[in-house]
Amino acid sequence: xxxxxxxxxxxxxxxxxxxxxxxxxxxxxxxxxxxxxxxxxxxxxxxxxxxxxxxxxxxxxxxxxxxxxxxxxxxxxxxxxxxxxxxxxxxxxxxxxxxxxxxxxxxxxxxxxxxxxxxxxxxxxxxxxxxxxxxxxxxxxxxxxxxxxxxxxxxxxxxxxxxxxxxxxxxxxxxxxxxxxxxxxxxxxxxxxxxxxxxxxxxxxxxxxxxxxxxxxxxxxxxxxxxxxxxxxxxxxxxxxxxxxxxxxxxxxxxxxxxxxxxxxxxxxxxxxxxxxxxxxxxxxxxxxxxxxxxxxxxxxxxxxxxxxxxxxxxxxxxxxxxxxxxxxxxxxxxxxxxxxxxxxxxxxxxxxxxxxxxxxxxxxxxxxxxxxxxxxxxxxxxxxxxxxxxxxxxxxxxxxxxxxxxxxxxxxxxxxxxxxxxxxxxxxxxxxxxxxxxxxxxxxxxxxxxxxxxxxxxxx
Amino acid sequence: xxxxxxxxxxxxxxxxxxxxxxxxxxxxxxxxxxxxxxxxxxxxxxxxxxxxxxxxxxxxxxxxxxxxxxxxxxxxxxxxxxxxxxxxxxxxxxxxxxxxxxxxxxxxxxxxxxxxxxxxxxxxxxxxxxxxxxxxxxxxxxxxxxxxxxxxxxxxxxxxxxxxxxxxxxxxxxxxxxxxxxxxxxxxxxxxxxxxxxxxxxxxxxxxxxxxxxxxxxxxxxxxxxxxxxxxxxxxxxxxxxxxxxxxxxxx
Numbered sequence: 001x002x003x004x005x006x007x008x009x010x011x012x013x014x015x016x017x018x019x020x021x022x023x024x025x026x027x028x029x030x031x032x033x034x035x036x037x038x039x040x041x042x043x044x045x046x047x048x049x050x051x052x053x054x055x056x057x058x059x060x061x062x063x064x065x066x067x068x069x070x071x072x073x074x075x076x077x078x079x080x081x082x083x084x085x086x087x088x089x090x091x092x093x094x095x096x097x098x099x100x101x102x103x104x105x106x107x108x109x110x111x112x113x114x115x116x117x118x119x120x121x122x123x124x125x126x127x128x129x130x131x132x133x134x135x136x137x138x139x140x141x142x143x144x145x146x147x148x149x150x151x152x153x154x155x156x157x158x159x160x161x162x163x164x165x166x167x168x169x170x171x172x173x174x175x176x177x178x179x180x181x182x183x184x185x186x187x188x189x190x191x192x193x194x195x196x197x198x199x200x201x202x203x204x205x206x207x208x209x210x211x212x213x214x215x216x217x218x219x220x221x222x223x224x225x226x227x228x229x230x231x232x233x234x235x236x237x238x239x240x241x242x243x244x245x246x247x248x249x250x251x252x253x254x255x256x257x258x259x260x261x262x263x264x265x266x267x268x269x270x271x272x273x274x275x276x277x278x279x280x281x282x283x284x285x286x287x288x289x290x291x292x293x294x295x296x297x298x299x300x301x302x303x304x305x306x307x308x309x310x311x312x313x314x315x316x317x318x319x320x321x322x323x324x325x326x327x328x329x330x331x332x333x334x335x336x337x338x339x340x341x342x343x344x345x346x347x348x349x350x351x352x353x354x355x356x357x358x359x360x361x362x363x364x365x366x367x368x369x370x371x372x373x374x375x376x377x378x379x380x381x382x383x384x385x386x387x388x389x390x391x392x393x394x395x396x397x398x399x400x401x402x403x404x405x406x407x408x409x410x411x412x413x414x415x416x417x418x419x420x421x422x423x424x425x426x427x428x429x430x431x432x433x434x435x436x437x438x439x440x441x442x443x444x445x446x447x448x449x450x451x452x453x454x455x456x457x458x459x460x461x
Numbered sequence: 462x463x464x465x466x467x468x469x470x471x472x473x474x475x476x477x478x479x480x481x482x483x484x485x486x487x488x489x490x491x492x493x494x495x496x497x498x499x500x501x502x503x504x505x506x507x508x509x510x511x512x513x514x515x516x517x518x519x520x521x522x523x524x525x526x527x528x529x530x531x532x533x534x535x536x537x538x539x540x541x542x543x544x545x546x547x548x549x550x551x552x553x554x555x556x557x558x559x560x561x562x563x564x565x566x567x568x569x570x571x572x573x574x575x576x577x578x579x580x581x582x583x584x585x586x587x588x589x590x591x592x593x594x595x596x597x598x599x600x601x602x603x604x605x606x607x608x609x610x611x612x613x614x615x616x617x618x619x620x621x622x623x624x625x626x627x628x629x630x631x632x633x634x635x636x637x638x639x640x641x642x643x644x645x646x647x648x649x650x651x652x653x654x655x656x657x658x659x660x661x662x663x664x665x666x667x668x669x670x671x672x673x674x675x676x677x678x679x680x681x682x683x684x685x686x687x688x689x690x691x692x693x694x695x696x697x698x699x700x701x702x703x704x705x706x707x708x709x710x711x712x713x
Contacts, residue, residue, distance in 0.1 A: 398549050402563075409534065415562065
């Protein structure tokens with residue numbers, strides 16, 4: 001059953017509307033759920049009620065004002081809608097020929113009619129619908145859900161915790177290794193403007209490893225607002241690689257929260273590749289709670305027209321001997337805007353911390369804007385930390401050098417942009433994925449990758 | 462082949478070239494010498510099409526075409542090559558990708574098909590020998606982390622690959638030790654033919670022991686103040702530029 005936001009009285013504030021929306025539909029949202037989850041939702045809506053939407057003056061949302069977007073007239077589905085579509089016909093993945101376990105999430109609900117709702121392998125690996133996992137393994141899910149992503153610090157996590165009903169669950173037990181990557185495809189398909197909350201939870205046990213690819217897509221020309229949360233927990237010496245490819249249309253808004261907790265000697269790489277999307281805010285929050293952990297965060301955003309991309313990272317060094325690297329790069333054209341805020345927080349006893357951060361940007365037009373802000377809070381005294389941020393144009397000398405060898409100006413610019421982007425792409429650990437991403441980014445920079453080119457829906461921007 | 466007529470060039474309202482006249486025919490090697498700041502590099506850049514300055518007067522005719530009308534890439538495609546005084550480092554662009562794009566762009570302009578990969582690699586191997594370049598360089602990003610000598614060798618290597626009709630070598634000798642100088646000069650000499658021409662821009666006579674010019678011109682304060690044969694270079698080596706400066710400044 002659909003419920004329209006506009007049914008709720010207009011005199012309420014946006015915050016109150018959401019609280020009321022929750023209260024009116026509480027029974028439906030949490031129908032059949034174990035008690036821990038019902039409890040979690042209550043805490044979440046209360047927490048949301050206390051914080052509300054970030055106000056314009058609030059430092060950490062200074063450049064991305066989301067309340068008006070959430071105040072729009074948006075549909076919300078409390079149960080998976082029965083949409084018949086042939087995903088092979090309608091959608092071809094942007095990362096083709098990749099040998100992976102593909103899991104589709106449609107409008108926030110697990111949608112793989114021909115597959116089991118939850119895969120339970122002999123070696124103990126479990127993956128599939130988070131909703132299903134909550135029912136079959138309530139204790140396991142309860143141990144991790146809501147434990148990594150902080151509702152106290154992030155209002156959109158609260159909102160997601162209250163409303164989200166499904167997403168992908170991945171559990172890799174101690175010592176196990178995923179044979180191939182999990183590829184999560186978030187699809188948005190509707191006949192009206194719509195809001196979607198979805199939730200992913202990845203738990204990687206001791207000495208275990210997994211690769212996850214997340215692809216975000218829109219399949220209809222309506223305004224989509226996605227508020228997604230991904231929680232990950234990597235136990236001792238575990239390894240996790242998450243790559244997110246954002247390719248929604250430019251009339252969409254995406255708020256993503258990725259919260260990762262890392263135990264001793266675990267390794268984690270998180271990459272965000274933003275190709276298309278209207279308003280995007282990505283929060284990446286990593287907390288290294290165990291000694292000797294390593295965390296790498298990569299980001300590449302290519303924007304034009306009126307796009308807005310805001311990457312906000314917080315890397316917490318809560319234990320000694322941990323290493324973190326952040327490399328974010330952006331190419332901004334037309335009137336697009338970008339923001340990068342990279343916080344490194346080193347706890348008082350996190351000695352021998354090595355934390356590095358770079359953010360480099362190229363502006364291709366006079367009206368593109370980029371704001372970048374490193375934020376280092378260091379409370380230990382024996383640490384190595386560095387940060388560097390640049391905003392500039394393409395190197396004129398390099399451009400002339402290429403042209404003087406007979407390479408036309410446009411092609412020379414593309415060579416330089418490809419090279420610039422490669423500073424991030426070449427750091428992606430999986431070589432197969434590197435090649436695919438390089439190809440996609442190349443197409444995006446050449447203007448050959450429209451949001452439509454892999455979509456059979458004949459909707460024009 | 463090249464005819465420069467009363468060329469005047471400004472950089473930010475300051476006149477750098479104050480009326481250059483120079484004719485270069487096929488088969489000739491011209492050396493342009495002169496003290497620092499005389500306008501040598503500006504002349505080279507004007508020929509290659511750098512756009513940070515204004516041509517306020519005069520003409521550059523290349524095989525009868527007005528060169529100033531052409532974009533830098535089209536000048537290259539018409540057969541003009543500039544060997545850079547400071548070759549630019551371009552991280553992330555591989556030498557192989559760069560050279561293949563360059564060669565195929567020139568071929569396209571001539572209406573030829575792109576060079577098949579096998580033939581391209583063969584051509585690279587062949588031309589590498591001309592400048593005694595080691596194979597590692599071509600696996601790296603353009604000029605990135607190259608030593609001074611490697612960068613200059615790389616310029617001559619590109620020249621060998623692109624086979625220009627008119628090569629302008631801007632201070633190719635600067636920063637080279639004697640071995641590298643010999644290699645670079647050999648490369649240039651190997652590519653000399655009755656069909657093409659070379660302009661060697663240099664501060665020192667040293668290079669001209671290896672690349673023997675047909676004509677030597679002295680550029681000073683934006684003008685060619687003296688022209689002669691290879692003996693003029695020798696004279697400059699012995700007496701420096703002072704006597705020329707005095708001559709010119711006295712006339713002024």
